[in-house]
Amino acid sequence: MVKTIKLTKGFDIKLEGEPLRFTKKKEISRNFAIKPLNFKGITPKLVVDQGQEVKAGDPLFFSKENENLLFTSPVSGEVIEIKRGPKRVIEEIIILSDAKNNFKDFGKTNLETASRQDVIKTMLSSGTWPFLLQRPFNKIANPEQTPRSIFISGFDSAPLGVDYNYILNGQDKDFQTGIDALKLLTDGNIYLNLSKRLNNCSALENAHGVVKTYFDGPHPSGNVGVQIHHLEPVITKNDIVWYINPQDLVILGRLFSTGHYDARKLVSVGGSEVVNKQFFEFIIGGSVSTLLENNTTKGHNRIISGNVLTGQQINENAYLNFYDNQITVIPEGHEEEFLGWLIPTYPRPSFSKSLPAFLFPNKSYKVNTNMHGEDRAFVVTGEYEKVLPMDIMPLQLIKACMANDIDNMEALGIYEVGPEDFALCEFICTSKAPIQEIIENGLTYIEKEA
């Protein structure tokens, strides 16, 4: 009997610019970049120099915290630039692809006979280990620990969320291989969480060796943190669970069946300012320039690696972040609005019933980046509770984070959450508080101090 968990709290923000379920083959830029800043808590130590030739799967840098944890090149070619920022922080390692797909061979792995150590070793050396993340702290999993269980969220409930049913179409074999590999990493369950509201593809529906659970509810029901909370909550900092994105799991499966770090993936390109809203074949670390060239409307737009709630703003020549499967382009909102707080001059999504949006629950909005107000003191209470489907008191946890109050942060559930779980709280906040940042700072603080 497959369990269904119904969540009522949350909010679906419907946006214009849903990508068509269609993949265009487009020659992608030959420039690729791996950005060490995408990996939380990692101090990179370079192993390549400018001008060096690399194969796909050759290491670019390793983590000073764990020298076996390698970060590798997604393509074969030449390291053309090592871009450093303030204080000589390594920002990007840029590789010019030779378009030859020379793979470093890690050897096929027979998962039926392989040991846990074999899997870990292959993953660490191939650069696929960073796909595995952990709660608490939402950082790269520690290969020396054994997780209680591993979670895969099979759907993305965020605005213009990535359609994994389309992406995983035809990837059944590699997806299953990935799951088989994960099974060697934990003594507990592999949880595969699916949406009750979607027609799930065969790769997800037929996956075996997993505990399947359906989630029925609005965003953030697709957030892995919410799912962990309802299935196997992380209560102390010693309750380690891991999680992995389904598309990354396919790349992992491919590694074990071919022996190659073949970082091809589909990227969903959407948002109201994209001309051809669709999927593109892509490789991890690729430049977004070719995907967006002649593909966005004129005007001042914001390009986001990821979704509108948790993504990062990038420029039109930048590179997709390591973990993202999505590019969103929406207009900037620099226009001042006469009495806009009283009489909105154009439709905008809102969770508040004081705006007319709630009368049109199925309307999709062309949304811009305007703040629609200014920063204010915390005044309104009771609103965050409506969009956080967890037994966690959001306002109190946020305040504990602001006060660096470790005891209360622990007791109120800091280990269960990631900033993304609070993205909706931040969106609906009347006082426009930077809540994801507060939670992130709280997590950083408690990881250092507790």
Place this chain on the structure above:
Amino acid sequence: MNKLKEVLQRLRPEFNKGGKYEKFRSTFDALDTFLFVPGHTTHGGTHIKDGIDLKRTMFMVVISMIPALLFGIWNVGYQHFRALGIESTLLENMIEGSIVVLPIVAVSYMVGLGIEFAFAQIRGHQVNEGFLVTGMLIPLCLPPSIPLWMVGVATAFTVVVCKEVFGGTGMNLLNPALTARVFLFFAYPAYMAGEYLSNGDFLWVSANRSEAIEGFSGATSLSLYGEKKAPVASLWEMFVGLEQGSIGETSVLAILIGALILIITGIGSWRIIVSVFVGGFVMGLILNAINAGLPIKEQSIYMAANPLSHLLMGGFAFGAVYMATDPVSAAQTNLGKIYYGFLIGVFTVMLRVWNPAYPEGMMLAILFMNVLAPLVDYFVIESNKKRRLARVK
């Protein structure tokens, strides 16, 4: 609109640091952002934001008070002419009421906003919109015959002592409007709880005793009950609001329209509003039961009062809907709001009946629960922590 925007943009440098009117920067900002929502865009965090902001939230509360304000204006006029024994039309009532009420509203806003703007300037903050609501609540909870200077003093007291001393909007422990009222209540008791003022004016009616018709009483249902007499108004009159009292508190009907607006928009907590009424009703029933058990001689008409009359009399409904729901001074947890509201209802009726020194228990009950709200929240939060820990298998 573009003209207006141009003017504001041209003026802006004068108000910026080093400009001629640097001292009025907060005031200018407040006006500018009132007229035009700034073109600020998101940075870091979510890329999109909800259309709601604090201006709209506070304005919705002000809108929800309009029915009570309009009825209050009419009723002030109506009671005025009734005391004089003169037949009057709707228009005459509204004109007479406006002459009395609008200056009180104006003084409250001018004094309060003036101080808020000054504090925002000194602190380098932006002006918070909280006073939009407080500035309207203060007049509505005062008697129509209150001298304007008292309105000014009370407003200044509450903005400085209740709010700014604690750090401004969002930081205060007590409800600012009620603090203004309680200040007047204890500083000038005759002006808040008597029937007549020293100059012979009625307290609750804008008329002079010497001009009133014979038999007109300046007593409210609350004060009559306090003296162990039967009230003058029927339940229906109390519900509609055809009685004397503070400007905005008499009509439960108008207040319920406001409550509906607050609850539908989600801006006022239904948990608090409903539980205050339930608390008052339950305490009324308990008093009925206690009274029935007493010897006949000790029974009191007040304890035997219909529990519904407690909800309709005096400032009960007004306090439940507009005062208790202030999110800053109320309990902040969902469960806590229910306890908080329920206890306000209970204490109000208890104070009214058992403490004749304070005919209106609502004000003190809310302020008392404002102080206790963090404690209520503390217990709710602790129980959440325990429940979370108990999940360890």
